Amino acid sequence: MVAAREDNRALVILANFVSPLTVDLRAASVPRRWSEQAPRKIWLTRPGHVLLVPLPLSESFRRYAFGRLGMSEDSVTVVTVPDIPRVPMAEAVAAHGLLEPLRALLRESPDARLLPTALDEACVALAADLGIGIEPYPAGGPSLRVVRTVADLNTKSGFRAIATRLGIRLPDGVVCTSANLARATDELLAAWKRVVVKPDRSAGGHGLRFVTRDDRAAATPPTAGERWVVEQYVDHNRAVSAQGHCAPDGVSVPFDGEMRMSGGSFAGYRSPLHDVPGVARAELATWTLALGRHLAAEGYRGPFSLDAVCAPDGTLHALECNVRRTATTTPHVLVTRLTGNPASAWSTGTIRTDPPCPFDAVAERLIATRLDFRPEAGQGVIIYTDRPVDGVGWRYVAMAPDHDGLTELETRLTASFGGDDAGG
Numbered sequence: 001m002v003a004a005r006e007d008n009r010a011l012v013i014l015a016n017f018v019s020p021l022t023v024d025l026r027a028a029s030v031p032r033r034w035s036e037q038a039p040r041k042i043w044l045t046r047p048g049h050v051l052l053v054p055l056p057l058s059e060s061f062r063r064y065a066f067g068r069l070g071m072s073e074d075s076v077t078v079v080t081v082p083d084i085p086r087v088p089m090a091e092a093v094a095a096h097g098l099l100e101p102l103r104a105l106l107r108e109s110p111d112a113r114l115l116p117t118a119l120d121e122a123c124v125a126l127a128a129d130l131g132i133g134i135e136p137y138p139a140g141g142p143s144l145r146v147v148r149t150v151a152d153l154n155t156k157s158g159f160r161a162i163a164t165r166l167g168i169r170l171p172d173g174v175v176c177t178s179a180n181l182a183r184a185t186d187e188l189l190a191a192w193k194r195v196v197v198k199p200d201r202s203a204g205g206h207g208l209r210f211v212t213r214d215d216r217a218a219a220t221p222p223t224a225g226e227r228w229v230v231e232q233y234v235d236h237n238r239a240v241s242a243q244g245h246c247a248p249d250g251v252s253v254p255f256d257g258e259m260r261m262s263g264g265s266f267a268g269y270r271s272p273l274h275d276v277p278g279v280a281r282a283e284l285a286t287w288t289l290a291l292g293r294h295l296a297a298e299g300y301r302g303p304f305s306l307d308a309v310c311a312p313d314g315t316l317h318a319l320e321c322n323v324r325r326t327a328t329t330t331p332h333v334l335v336t337r338l339t340g341n342p343a344s345a346w347s348t349g350t351i352r353t354d355p356p357c358p359f360d361a362v363a364e365r366l367i368a369t370r371l372d373f374r375p376e377a378g379q380g381v382i383i384y385t386d387r388p389v390d391g392v393g394w395r396y397v398a399m400a401p402d403h404d405g406l407t408e409l410e411t412r413l414t415a416s417f418g419g420d421d422a423g424g
Helices: 029-035 038-044 059-069 089-095 099-106 121-130 144-153 156-166 178-191 278-298 329-339 359-368 403-416
Strands: 011-014 050-053 077-080 113-116 173-177 194-199 209-212 227-232 238-247 250-262 265-271 302-310 316-322 345-352 380-383 393-400
Touching: 011 038, 011 121, 038 050, 038 059, 038 329, 050 099, 059 359, 059 380, 077 099, 089 099, 089 121, 099 121, 113 121, 121 144, 144 156, 144 278, 156 173, 156 227, 156 278, 156 316, 173 178, 178 194, 178 209, 178 227, 238 278, 250 278, 278 302, 278 316, 329 345, 329 393, 345 403, 359 380, 380 403, 393 403
Parallel strands: 011 050, 011 113, 050 077
Antiparallel strands: 173 227, 194 209, 194 227, 238 250, 238 302, 250 265, 265 345, 302 316, 345 393, 380 393
């Protein structure tokens, strides 16, 4: 029997990183690489939950995570749903013959709910096949209108259209296809020294290309017929993001922070937002709330994020939104759960080890150096996935009561692991 949550409903947590909402599934290596982060969803589980992940969780990580959550390892059912090339994870559940075993598991929990990472058509169909609802929607939801809105706003072009309507400041840019990409790039380069060429559907910085007047060849598309956005490159000293949340009683901004970037790709996060002009932080919150009200009016419920860059003069330019659970959603849940304080300062990044170290060795070093999370202090470091980055890095969440405490903690973390950039 699947045990109930506090509201008497079990959760089936679907780590569907492989979703057409995030990237063209023909780029097989990209969603497969993202799937390596799926084990972090273990931090969302409570006794009685079912966790669907594309990769098995290592015994070391299971023991580590459940121990820090104060749960027994057998209190959560973990089901592996291996990736199938070009197939959304939610469809892979049926392809692997897992529907009936899941139905049997949920038979005594008629009020169970599916909690997907990305609200795509495949996960809606999966919930219907299992005979369960989707968190946090009421019975019968989400509607087709909601699913279409989510799909549209997870494109760069869809976001630009809505942002313009909402009065959100954007970089100068155009939407185009491969057929007219070269012309669009040349026209923008006539006005700006550098532009960014983005696949219309892309997450995590995948496929971004930075093009200058001296290197127009970098804008050449690999495939005809695809949609692109070409934008002015905004000189900036901060990449920032705010997380919004749509609920029946209104829209809120649970947290904001600075994104750690590497070559245009997301590499970590630090919250709350610090050392940016107050006007820019307030504007980011205003834009996030405006976007949230639009989403709520369409019927959307749950988390979303708004990403932007802050120019040296403090001017903010929005770049995209992500209408799904993002790379910051689960860490914030983890921090709030362990500290009991949703206002804690926290960060994510990568611990670099040279030579490479196994999971247990990294965990033991954190304990030996008193960097491991300590509930009595409300601070410390948690390793939150069980697959190393490039074989030498382990993703972490660091948390402390305030900004200064977090800075000190990450400084010690960097020193303890050989002086590499612990921030990723």
